[in-house]
Amino acid sequence: MIEQYIPIFLVIGVSVVFSMAVIASSKLFGPQRPDSEKLSTYESGMKPVGGVRERISIKYYLVAMLFIVFDIEVIFVYPWGVEFKKLLGEQGISALVPMIIFLVVLELGYLYVYKKGGLKWD
Amino acid sequence: MNIYDIVFYLFAAITLASAFVVVTARNIIYSAFSLLFTFFGIAGLYVLLGADFIAVVQLMVYVGGILVLILFGVMLTNKITSVQIKTGTLQVIPAILGTALMAGVLIKIFTGTNWHSQMAQYPTKTTAYALGHILLTDYVLIFELLGILLLIALIGAATIARKEEKAS
Amino acid sequence: MEFNTIYNNLFYLVPEIAVSAFLLLVVLADLILGNNKKLLPYLSIAGMLVAGFCVMNQMTFSGAVFSPSGQSKSFGMVTVDSFGAFFKLLVVISTILVVFFSFSSEEIKKSTRRQGEYYTLILGMVLGMFLMISATDLILIYLSLELMSLSSYVLTGFTKLKDRNSEAALKYLIYGAVSSGLMLFGISIVYGLTGSTNLYVINTLLQSPQINMLALGIAGILIFAGIGYKISAAPFHFWTPDVYEGAPITITAFLSVASKAAGFALLARFIKVTFVSSVAPSGHWLLIPVFPWKELLIVISILTMTLGNFTALWQTNLKRMLAYSSIAHAGYLLLSVAVLSNQGLVAMLVYFAIYAFMNLGAFFIVMIIANKIGSEDLEDYKGLGYSMPFLGVTFGMFLVSLTGLPPSAGFIGKLYLFIALVDANMITVAVIALLNTVVALYYYIRVLKEMFLSKPTGEPVSLRLSPLSLILILVMLAPVVIFGVYFTPVVEFAKSCITILGM
Numbered sequence: 001m002i003e004q005y006i007p008i009f010l011v012i013g014v015s016v017v018f019s020m021a022v023i024a025s026s027k028l029f030g031p032q033r034p035d036s037e038k039l040s041t042y043e044s045g046m047k048p049v050g051g052v053r054e055r056i057s058i059k060y061y062l063v064a065m066l067f068i069v070f071d072i073e074v075i076f077v078y079p080w081g082v083e084f085k086k087l088l089g090e091q092g093i094s095a096l097v098p099m100i101i102f103l104v105v106l107e108l109g110y111l112y113v114y115k116k117g118g119l120k121w122d
Numbered sequence: 123m124n125i126y127d128i129v130f131y132l133f134a135a136i137t138l139a140s141a142f143v144v145v146t147a148r149n150i151i152y153s154a155f156s157l158l159f160t161f162f163g164i165a166g167l168y169v170l171l172g173a174d175f176i177a178v179v180q181l182m183v184y185v186g187g188i189l190v191l192i193l194f195g196v197m198l199t200n201k202i203t204s205v206q207i208k209t210g211t212l213q214v215i216p217a218i219l220g221t222a223l224m225a226g227v228l229i230k231i232f233t234g235t236n237w238h239s240q241m242a243q244y245p246t247k248t249t250a251y252a253l254g255h256i257l258l259t260d261y262v263l264i265f266e267l268l269g270i271l272l273l274i275a276l277i278g279a280a281t282i283a284r285k286e287e288k289a290s
Numbered sequence: 291m292e293f294n295t296i297y298n299n300l301f302y303l304v305p306e307i308a309v310s311a312f313l314l315l316v317v318l319a320d321l322i323l324g325n326n327k328k329l330l331p332y333l334s335i336a337g338m339l340v341a342g343f344c345v346m347n348q349m350t351f352s353g354a355v356f357s358p359s360g361q362s363k364s365f366g367m368v369t370v371d372s373f374g375a376f377f378k379l380l381v382v383i384s385t386i387l388v389v390f391f392s393f394s395s396e397e398i399k400k401s402t403r404r405q406g407e408y409y410t411l412i413l414g415m416v417l418g419m420f421l422m423i424s425a426t427d428l429i430l431i432y433l434s435l436e437l438m439s440l441s442s443y444v445l446t447g448f449t450k451l452k453d454r455n456s457e458a459a460l461k462y463l464i465y466g467a468v469s470s471g472l473m474l475f476g477i478s479i480v481y482g483l484t485g486s487t488n489l490y491v492i493n494t495l496l497q498s499p500q501i502n503m504l505a506l507g508i509a510g511i512l513i514f515a516g517i518g519y520k521i522s523a524a525p526f527h528f529w530t531p532d533v534y535e536g537a538p539i540t541i542t543a544f545l546s547v548a549s550k551a552a553g554f555a556l557l558a559r560f561i562k563v564t565f566v567s568s569v570a571p572s573g574h575w576l577l578i579p580v581f582p583w584k585e586l587l588i589v590i591s592i593l594t595m596t597l598g599n600f601t602a603l604w605q606t607n608l609k610r611m612l613a614y615s616s617i618a619h620a621g622y623l624l625l626s627v628a629v630l631s632n633q634g635l636v637a638m639l640v641y642f643a644i645y646a647f648m649n650l651g652a653f654f655i656v657m658i659i660a661n662k663i664g665s666e667d668l669e670d671y672k673g674l675g676y677s678m679p680f681l682g683v684t685f686g687m688f689l690v691s692l693t694g695l696p697p698s699a700g701f702i703g704k705l706y707l708f709i710a711l712v713d714a715n716m717i718t719v720a721v722i723a724l725l726n727t728v729v730a731l732y733y734y735i736r737v738l739k740e741m742f743l744s745k746p747t748g749e750p751v752s753l754r755l756s757p758l759s760l761i762l763i764l765v766m767l768a769p770v771v772i773f774g775v776y777f778t779p780v781v782e783f784a785k786s787c788i789t790i791l792g793m
Contacts, residue, residue: 005169062283064194068187069276075179076257076268083254098262105269108317109276115321118280227508231479235502238485260358262296263303263367264429267421270310271437274414277317278444281407282459 137163175250299355302370305344312337313413320406327405334409342382365490367427376787377423377555388544396661397538414441419552428477428487446537458536465529473516479509489563510581520553524594534613543653546616562790573632587628595621599729608666633710639784641703651766652688673746689734699773
């Protein structure tokens with residue numbers, strides 16, 4: 001039922017309102033005396049060097065894509081995990097087989113990326 | 123108008139308005155950011171349909187993975203080669219005619235069709251159980267095939283991203 | 291569904307399992323062997339031979355497996371029948387030939403480090419095609435289509451040495467994403483109408499009169515968009531020339547034969563299983579009157595062949611010309627589906643059996659010449675008939691066969707198509723197709739004219755064929771010559787392979 005989601009709505013509502021309120025109140029009530037030091041990019045006390053838009057290695061995308069692939073893998077593992085006890089009761093130990101095949105195939109992919117240096121950042 | 127309707131229209135409005143911004147924003151970064159709200163609104167619609175697991179997947183994969191990839195892709199490649207990645211509008215009238223026609227047909231279909239429907243209880247516990255069961259029994263072939271599809275996607279991504287060796 | 295049933299069902303899927311196993315083996319071998327990539331192509335060929343053997347064993351099988359629980363046993367997700375076996379054999383043969391092509395391709399040799407990926411992705415495409423050929427469930431259809439497309443996007447941009455290559459891959463990907471999105475939308479409408487993704491179940495539901503025709507019509511068009519993109523039918527063909535030109539020639543040849551074959555098998559099975567209520571004794575299919583497939587297919591096929599043939603006239607790049615020619619051939623093949631009869635199916639199978647060899651042969655010779663002279667422009671083919679007489683003559687034979695002139699095998703393919711058309715009283719369509727063939731004659735013959743009647747520019751090139759290339763050319767030439775004269779066996783074989791399980 002939709003009532004189950006009331007806490008989620010509350011969290012969303014509170015986080016939106018709270019973040020907006022904090023920003024707005026500091027704008028409204030805080031003293032504002034900007035100078036060039038204050039307006040410069042904040043880099044944890046260091047002087048900012050170079051442009052922001054540097055060319056990033058394609059490897060970044062590779063890592064991001066790997067993340068998505070394994071993200072999807074985990075999503076398929078989850079429903080299997082919650083249902084496993086029931087499946088085990090119904091089918092016995094053979095309930096493991098499809099998942100093992102699935103994981104072996106994907107671990108082969110992981111092995112592939114690892115061996116080919118896809119995870120190395122050089 | 124009960125609470126369901128209100129929530130539905132709320133999420134539908136979020137989805138549509140942000141999708142409109144995705145298409146019309148001049149700056150591609152704005153487009154990418156408002157895509158976040160589109161995905162979010164769709165996740166809300168999934169919840170209303172009783173597909174809570176799909177909603178979580180929508181948030182995890184689309185918002186957590188794909189959108190972040192898109193955003194970084196846009197932010198990291200924008201302006202590197204002095205090419206401004208911006209959107210433009212051209213062929214407005216043919217496009218309006220085409221989409222209006224398409225929209226008309228689709229509206230006709232969606233209002234005039236006797237859709238196959240059956241009464242169902244709104245699920246009281248998460249649908250992950252049922253999904254897990256069906257995935258491992260009826261659709262086990264699809265499940266294994268997905269494993270191979272993901273493997274191919276992984277290898278394909280690695281192949282494309284790898285630097286080409288110089289021809290010796 | 292019980293696990294025991296699943297294991298029994300797997301018996302029908304042996305070819306697919308073999309392909310998957312070899313796919314994983316190739317990945318593993320690539321990792322273990324390190325820099326020694328010599329073994330990988332042989333491993334892929336071994337995989338194809340095993341898969342081919344399993345398919346041969348299944349020739350007489352028929353049955354649908356992986357039926358969802360609560361459904362009748364015969365309403366499966368995967369259908370195994372002789373029609374599917376024929377196409378799987380075709381895919382196996384063309385894959386083996388393409389792997390052999392890759393041995394002598396300069397483009398592929400240059401990327402030595404990524405040989406493993408190349409063969410893995412080819413096997414991934416084969417797995418996708420196998421499942422496309424057998425799929426009778428919309429989810430499986432979509433997934434296998436995606437598996438094949440995903441591998442082919444990467445293969446298209448495989449060499450990365452030329453800009454054209456990446457451009458082709460990107461175009462292919464974007465077109466592919468749009469058309470698979472359209473297809474998915476169509477699938478969702480069908481699911482909304484019938485509450486099922488199984489084609490057999492949908493068929494029984496369509497026979498009831500409450501189905502909304504407009505919704506189903508739009509869904510049919512949208513699903514056809516997804517399949518039409520794969521077979522490069524007319525409004526969805528725009529990617530074909532660019533992709534065929536930009537991709538490595540081995541992959542172009544593979545796309546133009548194998549993936550097209552899988553797409554046609556899918557189309558024929560989709561229409562037959564979903565929209566046909568019964569088959570008349572004369573072999574004609576009786577459509578459920580919910581969607582005008584016949585009219586749609588005829589219009590699209592005429593559009594496709596005319597567009598392909600007329601645009602091919604202006605091409606100066608041989609790969610591009612062959613791309614348009616393959617669009618035109620897709621048009622002829624669509625007619626064989628449009629006939630909606632068993633005769634049409636026979637024509638389609640005969641046509642494909644011949645088309646595979648002649649098209650692969652033509653691409654192979656273009657590849658050998660490109661390896662030597664580094665170009666595929668018609669300009670550079672001037673006088674090549676004299677400096678490379680053997681290649682010139684064999685290329686000529688392949689082109690004559692592609693035109694469909696007697697006594698080549700291409701003629702037999704067209705002959706059976708026209709017989710099927712006349713048999714179905716589609717005389718006007720047959721005449722249009724015939725006129726198209728005349729147009730096709732012009733651009734095929736133009737290549738021969740350049741090769742034999744023009745003076746060579748620059749110094750003459752000589753080429754020593756490797757024994758492997760010689761054998762490959764002869765292997766592909768033999769069917770083109772022999773089937774042209776002695777075609778009974780191939781026709782008989784095709785006639786024995788037209789069982790599509792369904793109503």
